[in-house]
Every structure is written in C-alpha cells, then in structure tokens.
Amino acid sequence: AQSVAQPEDQVNVAEGNPLTVKCTYSVSGNPYLFWYVQYPNRGLQFLLKYITGDNLVKGSYGFEAEFNKSQTSFHLKKPSALVSDSALYFCAVSPLLNQAGTALIFGKGTTLSVSS
Amino acid sequence: DTGVSQNPRHKITKRGQNVTFRCDPISEHNRLYWYRQTLGQGPEFLTYFQNEAQLEKSRLLSDRFSAERPKGSFSTLEIQRTEQGDSAMYLCASSLEGLRVTDTQYFGPGTRLTVL
Numbered sequence: 001a002q003s004v005a006q007p008e009d010q011v012n013v014a015e016g017n018p019l020t021v022k023c024t025y026s027v028s029g030n031p032y033l034f035w036y037v038q039y040p041n042r043g044l045q046f047l048l049k050y051i052t053g054d055n056l057v058k059g060s061y062g063f064e065a066e067f068n069k070s071q072t073s074f075h076l077k078k079p080s081a082l083v084s085d086s087a088l089y090f091c092a093v094s095p096l097l098n099q100a101g102t103a104l105i106f107g108k109g110t111t112l113s114v115s116s
Numbered sequence: 117d118t119g120v121s122q123n124p125r126h127k128i129t130k131r132g133q134n135v136t137f138r139c140d141p142i143s144e145h146n147r148l149y150w151y152r153q154t155l156g157q158g159p160e161f162l163t164y165f166q167n168e169a170q171l172e173k174s175r176l177l178s179d180r181f182s183a184e185r186p187k188g189s190f191s192t193l194e195i196q197r198t199e200q201g202d203s204a205m206y207l208c209a210s211s212l213e214g215l216r217v218t219d220t221q222y223f224g225p226g227t228r229l230t231v232l
Contacts, residue, residue: 043207043223090158103149103172104221106158
C-alpha cells in the first residue's frame with residue numbers, strides 16, 4: 001500500500017538552531033513530493049515540492065528539502081529556526097501518472113516547536 | 117488571486133441532519149479536490165473534479181456523501197444523515213493542471229464539522 005511516514009510526532013528546537021523534519025514514503029513509480037505547513041485553525045499552506053531534477057529543493061520562508069531516492073526520503077530542513085516556524089508540518093506524495101488520479105497521500109504530520 | 121475559500125468555516129449539527137459545504141477555488145483552476153482531516157491525522161482524499169467531471173471518489177466517500185461542481189467553478193459537498201464519525205475538518209483544494217500530470221494543490225481554510 002502506498003503510504004507516507006513522518007516518524008516524529010514532535011520536533012523541538014531552539015531558535016537559531018537548524019531543524020530537520022523527517023519524511024519517508026512508500027509509493028510505486030516516481031512520485032511528486034510536497035511539504036505543507038498548517039497553522040492553528042487555518043488550512044494547509046504550500047511550502048515546496050520536488051518533481052524532478054536537483055535533489056535539493058528550496059521553498060518558502062527559508063525552508064528546503066532533500067530528496068533521496070535510495071532511501072525514499074524527503075526531509076524538510078531549515079538552517080536557522082524561528083519561533084514563528086512553530087506549526088504542524090505535513091509531507092505528501094502524489095504518484096506520477098497514477099491512473100487513480102492525482103490525490104495527495106499525506107503523512108500524519110509533525111509538530112515543530114521552536115523555543116526562544 | 118484571492119485563494120481558495122470555503123463556507124461555512126464552522127458547522128455544528130445534530131446527528132441525522134444533512135449539511136452542505138461550499139468551496140470556491142482559485143479562479144481558472146480546473147481541478148478541485150475534497151479532503152477530510154480528523155484530529156491527529158493528515159488529510160485524507162475524498163474526491164476530485166476536472167472541470168465539472170468528478171473523476172475519482174475514495175472509498176471513504178460513502179453513499180451518504182455527494183459532491184458536485186455543476187459549472188466547473190465552485191463545488192459543494194453534501195453529507196446526508198450525519199453521524200458523529202463525520203465530525204472532522206473538510207478541506208478543499210484546487211490546482212491548475214496542464215501538460216504536467218500534477219501541479220501544486222492550494223488549500224482553503226477548511227470547514228470544521230461537529231456532529232452532536
């Protein structure tokens with residue numbers, strides 16, 4: 001079955017330190033990969049995506065993600081965390097040319113808490 | 117570009133009642149998606165439209181659920197005979213699909229349904 005795993009329910013970092021939010025996937029084919037962020041009582045905001053090309057993808061608010069095909073991972077990173085980065089982060093995949101459509105498969109989410 | 121909008125933002129209903137939610141996608145986006153998000157989980161795909169055609173329905177979409185996109189613009193999601201298990205956040209997203217199979221899905225703020 002196709003799935004996305006975010007192994008950490010919560011990640012705690014101090015402001016100014018680098019952060020990593022982990023994501024691994026199990027999808028046949030070559031999927032498109034996405035990261036979204038959700039703030040309380042708000043919808044999901046798109047951060048970045050990987051389709052093809054350079055394994056390091058840069059996105060909004062200084063976030064970047066590294067695609068690793070051999071490890072089927074797509075970890076979200078930021079060199080220096082801000083308190084305002086505290087939110088719920090979702091990794092998602094969309095199987096390429098899947099006859100079933102382009103529905104996104106989401107992980108359960110990781111809560112990022114940045115302390116001052 | 118005013119973003120994806122959803123109404124109402126909150127809906128409280130009694131078990132057995134029918135409810136209808138509306139989603140207005142980003143203008144000129146030809147694809148519209150519905151997802152359901154329960155507490156502590158990532159969004160789960162329900163259905164999507166390409167223009168006015170409903171192309172895929174998840175097995176989560178029981179026969180009590182129906183979605184329409186009559187003119188290829190806004191969409192409605194109706195739940196008949198609501199059950200307490202229907203309590204969730206219902207998210208709408210839209211995307212512009214062109215030569216590539218999958219483009220970025222942009223999400224609305226969601227409609228939170230509480231079934232008493």
